[in-house]
Amino acid sequence: MTSRADSKTPALAAPRASESRDPAAKKRARAPAPAGREGRFDKAFPVWMDGERGVCSGVGRNITETGLFVETREPLPLGTRVRVTFAASGGSGTEMTMEAEVRYQCFINFGKGEGARAGLRGVGLKFVAPKAQSERKGTTH
Numbered sequence: 001m002t003s004r005a006d007s008k009t010p011a012l013a014a015p016r017a018s019e020s021r022d023p024a025a026k027k028r029a030r031a032p033a034p035a036g037r038e039g040r041f042d043k044a045f046p047v048w049m050d051g052e053r054g055v056c057s058g059v060g061r062n063i064t065e066t067g068l069f070v071e072t073r074e075p076l077p078l079g080t081r082v083r084v085t086f087a088a089s090g091g092s093g094t095e096m097t098m099e100a101e102v103r104y105q106c107f108i109n110f111g112k113g114e115g116a117r118a119g120l121r122g123v124g125l126k127f128v129a130p131k132a133q134s135e136r137k138g139t140t141h
Helices: none
Strands: 045-051 054-061 067-071 081-087 095-111 117-127
Touching (some): 045 067
Antiparallel strands (some): 045 081, 054 067, 067 117, 081 095
């Protein structure tokens, strides 16, 4: 029995990850990379969420072009659609409302020195296209 090194036939090299046997693969567009920290606006700001369960307030954090994290007292169920309203600081009265869907829930307990404990609850929201007016309940102002 001969070893692979002793064999007269050349060993086949595995294709590199950057090389593809499929010629069409080079023409395909790459999937967009996640936004990462550079695409986040890391500032705490008040938000209001309006959904099937009514209106609740929260603290928005880490907003990106695709969603945001909202600290809330009682996280909303997964899949819930809400209208998220952001108010401009400074009391100008300017508001912006976007529709979003609850994608994840977060419950974090942590220590705060000298045995004190604290916690954080919230939901991850993904911005979605608005439903047609006929699918919404209520009226739009």
